[in-house]
Amino acid sequence: MSLFDRDQKPYLIAGPCSAESREQLWQTAEGLQSLPIKLFRAGVWKPRTRPGSFEGKGVEALEWMAEIKKHFGFSLTVEVAEAEHIEQAMRYGVDCVWIGARTTVNPFQVQHIADALKGTSLAVMVKNPVNPDTDLWQGAIERIAAAGIRDIAAIHRGFSMYKSDSGYRNQPHWIIPVELRRRMPGLPIFCDPSHITGKAANVATVAQKAMHIGFDGLMIETHIDPEHALTDAAQQITPAQLAVLLDGLVIRREMAETEGEDLLKIEFLRQSADNIDTEIIELLAKRMELSAQLGEIKGRNQITAYQPERWREIMETRKSQAARLSLNQDYIAALWQIIHDESIRKQLEQLASKVQ
Ligand SMILES: C=C(O[C@@H]1C=C(C(=O)O)C=C[C@H]1O)C(=O)O
Numbered sequence: 001m002s003l004f005d006r007d008q009k010p011y012l013i014a015g016p017c018s019a020e021s022r023e024q025l026w027q028t029a030e031g032l033q034s035l036p037i038k039l040f041r042a043g044v045w046k047p048r049t050r051p052g053s054f055e056g057k058g059v060e061a062l063e064w065m066a067e068i069k070k071h072f073g074f075s076l077t078v079e080v081a082e083a084e085h086i087e088q089a090m091r092y093g094v095d096c097v098w099i100g101a102r103t104t105v106n107p108f109q110v111q112h113i114a115d116a117l118k119g120t121s122l123a124v125m126v127k128n129p130v131n132p133d134t135d136l137w138q139g140a141i142e143r144i145a146a147a148g149i150r151d152i153a154a155i156h157r158g159f160s161m162y163k164s165d166s167g168y169r170n171q172p173h174w175i176i177p178v179e180l181r182r183r184m185p186g187l188p189i190f191c192d193p194s195h196i197t198g199k200a201a202n203v204a205t206v207a208q209k210a211m212h213i214g215f216d217g218l219m220i221e222t223h224i225d226p227e228h229a230l231t232d233a234a235q236q237i238t239p240a241q242l243a244v245l246l247d248g249l250v251i252r253r254e255m256a257e258t259e260g261e262d263l264l265k266i267e268f269l270r271q272s273a274d275n276i277d278t279e280i281i282e283l284l285a286k287r288m289e290l291s292a293q294l295g296e297i298k299g300r301n302q303i304t305a306y307q308p309e310r311w312r313e314i315m316e317t318r319k320s321q322a323a324r325l326s327l328n329q330d331y332i333a334a335l336w337q338i339i340h341d342e343s344i345r346k347q348l349e350q351l352a353s354k355v356q
Contacts, residue, residue: 003075003096003123003151004188004216005038009251010207011190011217013077014242015041016224017232018054019061027224029068031239035246039096040065040074041219046231047081047102054230062092069093077125081109083116096123099140101157101195105129110140114147123151125190125219132159132173134180141187153188154180155219156210158196169198169235172206174213181214194221194235203237204245211251220245287339288346295347305347311340 004011014032019025019042029040044061046054057064065076077096078089081103089097097117103109104127117124124144129136137154144152156177158170177189191210193203207218223229223236237245298305315333322332 003038004153006188006216008036009216010211010249011188012037012246013039013041013190013217013219014222014239015039016043016229017194017221017236018043018046018056018230019064020054020057020230022064022067024224025061025064025068028222028239029072029074031224032074032222032242033072035239035243037074038217039077040068040072041077041098041221043231044078045081045085047079047100048231059088059092062088062094065094066092077123080113083112086113086116086120086122090120090122094122096125096151098125098127098155099144101127101130104137104140105131107136107139107143110143114143114149117144117149118147120149122149123153124149125153125155127155127157127192128159128176130160130170132171132176134176134183137176137180138183141184153190153216154184155190155192156196156215157192157219167202168196170196172196172209174209177215178213188216190217190219191215192219194219194232194237198235200226200235200237200241203235204248207245208249211249214252284339288343291343291346292350295350298347299351299353305344305351314340 012035014035014037016024016028025042032040042061042065044056044058044065046056048055062078065078068074069076075095076093077098078085078094079100080086080089080097081100086097099110099113103113126137126140126144129140141152141154154177156172158168158172159176161168161171177191180187181189191207193206193210197203197206203220207220210218220242221232221236222239222242224238226233226236226238229236295305297303315336318332318336319329322329
């Protein structure tokens with residue numbers, strides 16, 4: 001049986017950023033015990049940006065975690081960054097480990113961890129790499145799967161950026177987890193709104209967005225006294241705040257469960273979109289045929305494929321038409337850039353055939 005149950009949304013993972021003391025863990029767990037938590041989280045080894053900050057309590061904290069499991073019945077998850085962490089985590093009854101964003105970036109390190117996981121029955125969650133690279137994320141997941149781990153999930157925690165004026169601590173780039181879902185449909189994907197927003201006040205908004213998009217669960221940093229947290233103080237919320245967040249969360253269901261009139265409407269809208277797509281492709285084929293004909297004439301008359309003035313005029317007129325229809329001009333410009341590239345490629349075929 002899988003630890004990650006995709007039927008019950010959201011699959012909820014909560015607990016402090018770091019295990020700081022027995023009391024802090026205990027009080028946080030007490031606050032969470034009435035909530036539908038599937039995994040209790042805490043960092044015991046903390047990868048810190050600069051030396052000298054709190055680096056976690058290591059094995060001592062694992063002892064506290066084991067007590068939490070015994071008393072409250074929570075399954076446990078901790079971050080691992082070294083092969084040795086696996087064995088230590090298992091010794092204290094940890095059920096699931098996660099690979100952090102700063103580890104996922106390094107295939108050597110992920111492979112060491114994967115090797116250490118061989119033969120264990122641990123569940124594993126893989127956070128996205130700090131850089132927005134779907135392949136790297138997928139690659140780390142594949143390494144864990146190749147080690148024989150059956151219970152695997154991905155965690156989306158956003159991506160690093162230079163200077164944050166977007167209001168996020170880490171850019172969500174939602175397109176990346178959506179692409180991961182397309183590539184690996186059977187993989188549960190959870191969202192970590194705490195790291196994406198970096199601000200306690202915005203955690204609920206990002207969590208809701210993740211639910212709207214269709215994520216399976218949430219990992220939310222929860223601390224009994226966030227203000228005095230030793231790590232990530234700004235983004236942790238209290239168990240009471242988590243309860244309010246969960247209360248207000250709108251959970252979207254899978255398509256198949258939607259009933260009645262709305263299902264028909266969705267079906268109608270999808271069929272209409274299919275029809276429009278068919279027309280778009282037919283029109284693109286016609287347009288490309290025109291380019292080919294132009295290419296043929298250009299070939300006969302020693303004219304260049306690329307015509308800057310004509311291309312400039314096309315870009316301008318298409319963008320103003322887009323603006324009139326309230327379409328995003330950058331989107332139309334990017335689309336036409338692709339059309340133009342293909343048109344040039346097509347004409348070059350013609351021109352090259354004339355040279356031979
Ligand atoms: C089609 C032509 O060749 C190129 C392709 C264009 C296009 O696909 O719209 C426009 C200008 C040229 O760079 C053309 O000369 O009209």
